[in-house]
Amino acid sequence: MQALRKYLTEAYPFGDRANSPYKAWLSEVRRQLGHPLNTPKVDPESKQPDMFNPQ
Numbered sequence: 001m002q003a004l005r006k007y008l009t010e011a012y013p014f015g016d017r018a019n020s021p022y023k024a025w026l027s028e029v030r031r032q033l034g035h036p037l038n039t040p041k042v043d044p045e046s047k048q049p050d051m052f053n054p055q
Helices: 001-009 017-033
Strands: none
Touching: none
């Protein structure tokens, strides 16, 4: 995990690490690495269907 994070840090595709592009990139890196704050919160006991994910 540490090596992957280092690789992603070195692969930053934009110029300066500031403002919106950098924040969006950091957010996507966290999401791809499975950061607990970015994981969807799903209640397995809920019987209510998800209207955006029909099964």
